[in-house]
Every structure is written in C-alpha cells, then in structure tokens.
Amino acid sequence: MIPKLISQSRITEVNTTADSLLMAYRKQSWEIDTYMLTIFTGLQTKSNELRTAIKCSKTESNLDKKDIVRDDKVRALHYLILGSIHNPDAAVKAAAKSLKAVFSKYGIKIIHESYTIESSLIESLLEDFSAPELQAAIALVSGCAEIISSLQIDQNDFKTAHFAWEEEKALNGLTQSSTDIKKEVLSIINDKIVLHLKAMQQANKELYGELAQTVAQIINDANQAVKRRRKKEEIEPEAAIEN
Incomplete structure (x- = not known):
C-alpha cells in the first residue's frame, strides 16, 4: 500500500520528499513507460522551482506577516x-x-x-x-x-x-509562490506517481515492485516525521500553560 504524502507537510519537507523520490526513480531505466518519464520529469521541474522558491521564503514570510x-x-x-x-x-x-x-x-x-x-x-x-x-x-x-x-x-x-x-x-525567475508550487508538487506525488504505481505494480509487480516499495517507504517516513512534529507542537503549548 502506497500512502499519499500528508498535505500539511511543510514546504521543505515536500521538497526533501520529492528529491528522495527522484533518486529512487533514477535507479532504474523507465524508457518503456513514457507516462512515468513524463510525471517524474514534471516532478523534477517543480522540485527545482520549489527549491528556488524556498530561497525567497524569507521575503515571502515577511509579506505574509504584513x-x-x-x-x-x-x-x-x-x-x-x-x-x-x-x-x-x-x-x-x-x-x-x-x-x-x-x-x-x-x-x-x-x-x-x-x-x-x-x-x-x-x-x-x-x-x-x-x-x-x-x-x-x-x-x-x-x-x-x-x-x-x-x-x-x-x-x-x-x-x-x-x-x-x-x-x-x-x-530568480519565479512566477509562483512557494506555497503554490508546494501544492503542485503534492499533486504530482499524490495524484500521479502514487496512483500510477499502485496500478502498475498490480499489473507488473516484477518491473514496478521495487520502486513502489521504495516510494511507499519514503512517503511513509515523511508522513511519520510530520505526525511526530505535529504531536510535539500540540504538547508544547499545553506544557507551557501548565508551567
């Protein structure tokens, strides 16, 4: 079972996950699957944009505060x-x-x-x-x-x-905010990569099984990190009140 990446993941967490997925994808040749090539090429493009947008995040953060x-x-x-x-x-x-x-x-x-x-x-x-x-x-x-x-x-x-x-x-050649790019990266991961691999590993487990398992592990690890962080954020305010 390949989980979807939690939408509440931070921008940097989404970018890190995308990079890990791209590394896993490159371990095999996928010329036989042109759709796979297309979606991962799109992920690479958006991941690069997101990395650049993160560099501009300080200015965007100031804008958000205003x-x-x-x-x-x-x-x-x-x-x-x-x-x-x-x-x-x-x-x-x-x-x-x-x-x-x-x-x-x-x-x-x-x-x-x-x-x-x-x-x-x-x-x-x-x-x-x-x-x-x-x-x-x-x-x-x-x-x-x-x-x-x-x-x-x-x-x-x-x-x-x-x-x-x-x-x-x-x-920096950006036309979108990091938040908007993050949403697009999430969409590529959850609505394209995850769904495609779920279907293809059923059709051809020998070819897609290893990548599907790796993708599932990468996303699961990322989701667990988000859950731990969110739990910590919920506990800390309560501790502050008690003290």
Missing part, C-alpha cells in the same frame, strides 16, 4: 462598525449604518482573496472612506478614524513588502 496585520485591521473595522450599529446613541447608530453600507460593498470576505485582489479592494475601500460626506460619520464612531488611518499605513507597508517579493521572484 498581510496578517492588514487583515486584522479589516476585521477590527468590520466589528467596530457592527458593534456601533447597536449603540444607544441614535446619532452614532445612524453614522455606523452609513459606514456599514460602504463596508458591505467589500465585506470581511476580502481578507480571503489573493494578495493582489485584496490589495485592490482595500485601496478602493480606503478611497470610499475618504469621501468628504463620510467624515462626519467616521468622527462619530469612536475609534473608526484611527483604524482607517492604521489600515492605510498597513496597506502601504504591505505594498512595499509585495514589491520586494515580486522583485526577488523576478530575479
């Missing part, structure tokens, strides 16, 4: 406006309702969009909130002006980080 910060501000604005709608002061309630009408054009769902789309929507949201006719309402809802101002700063910080990331990707 994205989380601006997401928190969008959430804060969302909940502030919702809460203010129930304010006993009629003027504050009316102001909140007018702000909600503007925010609802975008909604909290924008934080789940891609980096580029979310940036575009936040820019548009901030432009809408800068309208002169909304300034009195913003002033009436305590804390709203501060959150909007902070969101603008966070959005500017994100744009700077995003430019640095795009620049580094361009220098």
Whole structure:
C-alpha cells in the first residue's frame, strides 16, 4: 500500500520528499513507460522551482506577516462598525449604518482573496472612506478614524513588502509562490506517481515492485516525521500553560 504524502507537510519537507523520490526513480531505466518519464520529469521541474522558491521564503514570510496585520485591521473595522450599529446613541447608530453600507460593498470576505485582489479592494475601500460626506460619520464612531488611518499605513507597508517579493521572484525567475508550487508538487506525488504505481505494480509487480516499495517507504517516513512534529507542537503549548 502506497500512502499519499500528508498535505500539511511543510514546504521543505515536500521538497526533501520529492528529491528522495527522484533518486529512487533514477535507479532504474523507465524508457518503456513514457507516462512515468513524463510525471517524474514534471516532478523534477517543480522540485527545482520549489527549491528556488524556498530561497525567497524569507521575503515571502515577511509579506505574509504584513498581510496578517492588514487583515486584522479589516476585521477590527468590520466589528467596530457592527458593534456601533447597536449603540444607544441614535446619532452614532445612524453614522455606523452609513459606514456599514460602504463596508458591505467589500465585506470581511476580502481578507480571503489573493494578495493582489485584496490589495485592490482595500485601496478602493480606503478611497470610499475618504469621501468628504463620510467624515462626519467616521468622527462619530469612536475609534473608526484611527483604524482607517492604521489600515492605510498597513496597506502601504504591505505594498512595499509585495514589491520586494515580486522583485526577488523576478530575479530568480519565479512566477509562483512557494506555497503554490508546494501544492503542485503534492499533486504530482499524490495524484500521479502514487496512483500510477499502485496500478502498475498490480499489473507488473516484477518491473514496478521495487520502486513502489521504495516510494511507499519514503512517503511513509515523511508522513511519520510530520505526525511526530505535529504531536510535539500540540504538547508544547499545553506544557507551557501548565508551567
């Protein structure tokens, strides 16, 4: 039985597993199986891309942190406006309702969009909130002006980080993030290599048996390492609470 590689594997773990699978594949000649040649050639290409992307991961990690910060501000604005709608002061309630009408054009769902789309929507949201006719309402809802101002700063910080990331990707010839490439590598391993070997070892165990067994061992070892790490991560927070 050949297991599938756990999708929660880290990017570096997926890259290491892919390299091990490629080494196992190269021990035999597979010219007789053109499909096998195609999928492992694809794995090699994506594994190389992933290795390059990992080198850019520091810049991408910084971008992700900036994205989380601006997401928190969008959430804060969302909940502030919702809460203010129930304010006993009629003027504050009316102001909140007018702000909600503007925010609802975008909604909290924008934080789940891609980096580029979310940036575009936040820019548009901030432009809408800068309208002169909304300034009195913003002033009436305590804390709203501060959150909007902070969101603008966070959005500017994100744009700077995003430019640095795009620049580094361009220098390294990358068109995708390491996360997206990882998903493609996982798909090649789980949806192509594993499925193909499962079928072919049944049809021709003599030819495919050794590779199938090696692939199963490589993936099983990788999965066990992920499970041990995840278990350790679950235990450590509990220990910290007890202490």
